[in-house]
Amino acid sequence: MTQHYQSPLTKIKRQGSTHTGVAHWKGQRLSAVALIFFCGWFLAEIISHTQTDYHTVLLWVSQPWNGAALSLFAGLIFYHSALGLQVIIEDYIPNLVWQSTLIFTIKVLNILLAILSWFFILRITILAIR
């Protein structure tokens, strides 16, 4: 267990380290590494797919591997983005109430956009089948 070298007074005053926050740091780094590969893949595909007609794009997204990669790509990007924006907000907004509200809103927005992306990919797959 973690050892807290605090006097009882400082413990009650909740001073000192919170002993949390590594998960944020780790998640940011791991999603960054994964995103190096996914972004490379996505960019390569996008650049080779510009000026293609609707049908081609539809079929491309509806392929299981592409859809799965896109879904994971979307999830990772919104996760990485939310963590990054959280750090920025924590740095520049001193008021704790505004901080918490903004961070919460950003997280909810990113979750919403991720789920929206997944629904879009699902819908594209269904459209392609028809």
Place this chain on the structure above:
Amino acid sequence: MPTRPLSPHLQVYRPQITSILSILHRMTGMGLSFGTLFLVLWLGSIAQGPSAYLTVSLWFTSPLGQTMLFGWAFCFYFHLANGIRHLCWDLGWGFELTSVYRSGWAVITIATALTAITFLWMIGR
């Protein structure tokens, strides 16, 4: 409550590659976060149907759209290169001042080069 006077900081501190690249990493990150909205827009247009896709495609190929994509491309390449630089630091590599400056210039060169290559390739199509 009267605000006390502060000594100048941003006005007098000489800009260096360390500080400039650091804040650029943050700014490109914010730009990329904003760009995720367009990713969803693009995906949604495909899901909505051919007419929606056509509208979004026309917007992306318009001068404004192309400019934004170009800016986004630089944001992406810079954030990618500087991000790898950050990850190297996390592993403990490249902390000497000479290394920091060299990797910094490498990041700028790579990011600009990749953006230029992408841009030229897109023009060629």
